[in-house]
Amino acid sequence: MGQAIIQIDNISKRYKDASEFSLNDVSFTIHAGDKFGVFGPNGAGKTTLISIICKLFAQTSGTVHYFPTNGSELSIGFVPQDLALFEELTAQQNMEYFGAMYKLRKKEVKARTEELLSILGLSRVADKKVKTYSGGMKRRLNLAIGIIHNPEIIFLDEPTVGVDIQSKNAIMAFLNELNKKGTTIIYTSHHMEEAEEFCDKIAILDYGKVIAFDSLHNLYKSYNVSGLMEIMLLLTGKEYRDNV
Amino acid sequence: MYRLLASIKKELLILINDKVGLALMFVLPLLLVFIITIIQDSAFKIVNNNQISMLVANHDKGKLGTELTKRLSDSGMFEVTEDKKLDASGLKNKIAKNEALTGIYIAEDFSQKLTDLSSSVSTQMLSDFGIGEGEVKEVTNPTIQFVHDPVLQERYCQSIIGMVHAHIGSMESERMINSIYAEMGVDEVPEVITQKIGKNHVTINKMPASVNKKMVTPNATQHNVPAWTVFAMFFMVVSLGTNIVKERNSGSFLRIKTMPSSFGVVLMSKQAVYMMVGIVQVLLIFSMGAYVFPHIQLPELYLPANMLGMLLVTLLSTLTAVSYSLMIGAITKTQEQANGAGAISIIILAALGGVWVPTFVMPEFMQLLSELSPLHWCIEGYYILFLKNGNWGDLSRVMMILMSFSLTFQILTYLKFRFDKII
Numbered sequence: 001m002g003q004a005i006i007q008i009d010n011i012s013k014r015y016k017d018a019s020e021f022s023l024n025d026v027s028f029t030i031h032a033g034d035k036f037g038v039f040g041p042n043g044a045g046k047t048t049l050i051s052i053i054c055k056l057f058a059q060t061s062g063t064v065h066y067f068p069t070n071g072s073e074l075s076i077g078f079v080p081q082d083l084a085l086f087e088e089l090t091a092q093q094n095m096e097y098f099g100a101m102y103k104l105r106k107k108e109v110k111a112r113t114e115e116l117l118s119i120l121g122l123s124r125v126a127d128k129k130v131k132t133y134s135g136g137m138k139r140r141l142n143l144a145i146g147i148i149h150n151p152e153i154i155f156l157d158e159p160t161v162g163v164d165i166q167s168k169n170a171i172m173a174f175l176n177e178l179n180k181k182g183t184t185i186i187y188t189s190h191h192m193e194e195a196e197e198f199c200d201k202i203a204i205l206d207y208g209k210v211i212a213f214d215s216l217h218n219l220y221k222s223y224n225v226s227g228l229m230e231i232m233l234l235l236t237g238k239e240y241r242d243n244v
Numbered sequence: 245m246y247r248l249l250a251s252i253k254k255e256l257l258i259l260i261n262d263k264v265g266l267a268l269m270f271v272l273p274l275l276l277v278f279i280i281t282i283i284q285d286s287a288f289k290i291v292n293n294n295q296i297s298m299l300v301a302n303h304d305k306g307k308l309g310t311e312l313t314k315r316l317s318d319s320g321m322f323e324v325t326e327d328k329k330l331d332a333s334g335l336k337n338k339i340a341k342n343e344a345l346t347g348i349y350i351a352e353d354f355s356q357k358l359t360d361l362s363s364s365v366s367t368q369m370l371s372d373f374g375i376g377e378g379e380v381k382e383v384t385n386p387t388i389q390f391v392h393d394p395v396l397q398e399r400y401c402q403s404i405i406g407m408v409h410a411h412i413g414s415m416e417s418e419r420m421i422n423s424i425y426a427e428m429g430v431d432e433v434p435e436v437i438t439q440k441i442g443k444n445h446v447t448i449n450k451m452p453a454s455v456n457k458k459m460v461t462p463n464a465t466q467h468n469v470p471a472w473t474v475f476a477m478f479f480m481v482v483s484l485g486t487n488i489v490k491e492r493n494s495g496s497f498l499r500i501k502t503m504p505s506s507f508g509v510v511l512m513s514k515q516a517v518y519m520m521v522g523i524v525q526v527l528l529i530f531s532m533g534a535y536v537f538p539h540i541q542l543p544e545l546y547l548p549a550n551m552l553g554m555l556l557v558t559l560l561s562t563l564t565a566v567s568y569s570l571m572i573g574a575i576t577k578t579q580e581q582a583n584g585a586g587a588i589s590i591i592i593l594a595a596l597g598g599v600w601v602p603t604f605v606m607p608e609f610m611q612l613l614s615e616l617s618p619l620h621w622c623i624e625g626y627y628i629l630f631l632k633n634g635n636w637g638d639l640s641r642v643m644m645i646l647m648s649f650s651l652t653f654q655i656l657t658y659l660k661f662r663f664d665k666i667i
Contacts, residue, residue: 054502057665078502082495086254088261093254100250101505129261145499 002032004067005074005153005184006053011062013048013208022048023059024208030186032069032152035179037199038188039232041241044205046188050155053186054078069152077151081158083138084145087131091122091141094130095148102149109148116144119174136167143171153184160194172198192229202228206236247505251513258487259517265483269521270528273476277529280472281542285464295323296404299338299347301330306355308415313350315411321404322346332389339391346396346404349389357386358412362419370427378427388412463543469533470626471599474561474619476529477522478593481569481586484518488573489582497666507667511657515566522562548629553639557625560646564618567653574660593617618649 006029013023023045030036038046052059054076066074086094092113099109117123120140130138139159147154156175160168172194179185189195195202196216204212212219212235216228223231259265298316302309317324325344335347360383367378388408392401418438425433491497500507533545548554569586576582594600596610597619603611614620625642628634661667 056498056501073504076502078499080495080499082498084495084499086258086496088258089254093257097250097254098499098503100247101500101503101509103247103504106246 002034002184003069004029004065005032005034005069006030006067007065008049008053009063009065011049011052011059011064013045013052014060021060021208023052026062026205026208026210028203028210028213030153030184032184033179033182034184034186035175035198035200036184036186037195037202038186038205039192039195039202039228040205041232041236043241044236045208046205047157048208049205050157050186050188054155074153075149075151077146077149077154079143079146079154079156079159081161083142085130085138085141088129090127090129091117091133091144092126094141094145098145099148104149112148112150116148120144121170134164136163139163139167140171143174147178147183151183153186154178156185156187158189159187160189160191168194192227192232196228204232204235211235247509248513248516251509252516255513255517259483259521262483269476269480269483270525273472273479273525273529274532276476277469277472277532281464281468281533281537284468285542296321296346296400297344298322298324299330299335299344300324300326300350301332301335301347302326302328302350303331303352304350304354305352306359308355308358308419309350311415312354312408312411315415316408319407319411321407335389336391339393342393345393347391348408349391351387351389354386354388357384358416359419361385362416363423366420366423366427370424375428465533465537465543465545466630469529469545470630471623473526473529474565474597474622474626475590475594475599476525477562477565477622478568478590478619479587480518480521480565481572481590482583484514484566484569485573485576485582485586486579487514488570489576489579492573492664492666493578501666507661511570514570515563518566518569519559519562522565523558526558526562546630549633550629550635550639553636554626554629556643557622557629557639557646560643560650561622561625563650564622564646564653567650567657568618570657571653571660574657574664590619593619596620598623618646621645621649 008029009027011023011026012021014021026045026049038049040046051057053064068074086097089097095113095117096109099112100106104112113126114123117126120143122137122140122144125133125137130141133141139162143156143159146156154175159175160171163171175185175187175198187195187199199216201215202212202219203210212231214222219228219231220226223234225231225234300313300316302313304310313324313326316322327338330338330349332349335349338344339347360381364381364383368380371378371380390401390405390408392404421437422433425431497507497510500510530545530547534547538544572586572589573582576585594617596614597603597617598606598614599619603614603620606614621642625639625646628638628642632638658667
């Protein structure tokens with residue numbers, strides 16, 4: 001187990017005018033090199049938790065401690081579920097813009113753009129407008145933008161939603177490769193098989209609380225099951241979670 | 245600086261790739277200014293140079309009906325067509341069928357009644373002076389029916405009626421003098437008197453009010469080009485407002501929040517690019533007015549002597565338009581809302597601000613309301629330069645107000661983004 005990279009202490013979040021907490025006294029630690037999965041039904045608080053860790057908004061109470069391995073500030077990569085791209089621009093132009101916003105130098109942006117587009121199979125279409133891309137190509141570009149600055153930790157919100165099997169395979173292989181090089185990955189998904197294959201540690205959230213937190217192997221053992229889906233259904237029930 | 249330049253480059257690329265947006269911001273305003281100037285120039289010429297068609301149904305048994313017809317024809321204001329067979333309803337029908345814009349029906353007793361009226365007044369006058377002894381008769385005033393095409397606006401009708409009245413008044417005065425001379429026993433009025441009564445001896449010199457000596461005669465171009473340029477400038481709300489909503493909804497603003505760069509860089513780059521758009525719009529439209537219009541028989545746009553003033557008014561007007569567009573982008577939630585609210589609000593503010601109808605013809609409360617429109621102050625700034633050749637003293641108030649508008653819109657934008665947790 002690597003050193004702690006993020007430590008979450010008693011985080012709670014209640015949105016303005018909401019009667020209940022979206023996150024209620026959540027605590028856990030993420031270690032450097034983890035492939036950490038956050039799962040739960042709709043409305044469980046996954047997005048709220050990731051948004052707080054990524055500093056998109058503030059918690060109502062509690063603390064998040066960051067422990068950068070190099071430099072004074074933890075370098076975070078965020079790959080949102082929404083394709084936050086400029087469709088009228090080319091992949092290269094998108095990378096140039098976001099690279100600059102990550103405060104990279106022009107040369108660094110150029111080098112990382114070439115490297116990432118090549119790894120993710122987009123070099124051939126680097127100068128084509130993103131609006132001409134398939135869903136899978138857009139997802140790969142979305143990932144490339146989130147990691148252009150070579151972050152220590154990456155947050156991935158449903159990184160393979162709506163993509164073909166080839167793109168899914170390329171994305172997951174690339175993420176495994178990054179992890180081997182030391183990048184910590186926090187991952188959310190509704191694809192349980194993909195999660196089982198990818199994550200080595202998971203947290204299951206429901207109604208804003210962490211109801212399970214351990215390695216996949218230990219969870220299987222504790223609940224005497226053989227799959228993540230079984231654990232999820234066992235812990236969160238089979239009722240629909242339609243929040244209107 | 246590199247981040248700002250990269251962000252500006254991104255905005256420029258998005259703008260250049262948006263062909264419809266470019267057409268909306270550059271081609272349509274040019275067409276708009278061109279068409280409006282042609283229309284207003286034609287209207288100006290119709291009122292000032294062209295004759296108004298007038299059908300005269302003269303049934304007068306005396307000479308005065310004919311004399312009135314001749315006077316109206318000689319005035320140069322009317323293109324008179326006489327039709328003695330027309331009765332009052334026939335005259336109405338012909339006007340309704342667009343055979344003329346206006347018509348007058350002169351009754352058969354017009355001369356008789358006008359002469360009686362003049363004699364009665366002169367008899368009364370002489371009697372009051374103790375000179376004459378004639379009996380003052382009770383008379384009925386003559387009437388003339390004026391028929392007009394319903395499309396003719398009330399102010400034109402009143403001008404035409406005023407013109408007819410002026411001629412009848414002059415004829416009445418002549419009859420009155422004739423009558424006085426006759427009662428005094430002089431058969432013929434001296435020629436010199438007749439001439440002096442018939443002519444207007446007061447000369448009215450027309451000149452536009454201007455602060456300094458260099459004077460530009462206002463025309464359709466001088467009025468329209470600055471006003472419609474301001475309108476075009478504010479119409480950038482459709483492009484910039486949509487741009488902001490699109491980026492926010494796509495999640496790119498959120499993504500920027502996870503990056504070490506300030507969101508201010510994003511806003512600054514948008515403002516810089518759209519400021520450039522506004523300035524290019526002004527350059528294009530003013531150049532068309534100054535260099536293209538004279539070649540197509542439209543009045544030339546005379547640029548003001550105070551070019552620094554024009555530059556500052558242009559910069560502040562553009563800044564106000566950009567700030568307004570940012571605010572619309574911040575407060576609307578969908579692209580449809582940004583388009584609709586942006587476009588409609590600009591049309592309302594333009595109407596209030598005096599783009600279509602000058603504010604001085606508006607009712608008093610509307611004139612007060614017009615001061616709430618930023619477009620009003622942009623136009624005011626240009627009018628001070630283009631029409632009044634105003635000085636810095638005149639401009640400074642307008643510039644302060646424009647700065648206040650910009651600041652208000654920027655603060656509201658900031659507060660909305662803060663509220664949405666984007667900043």
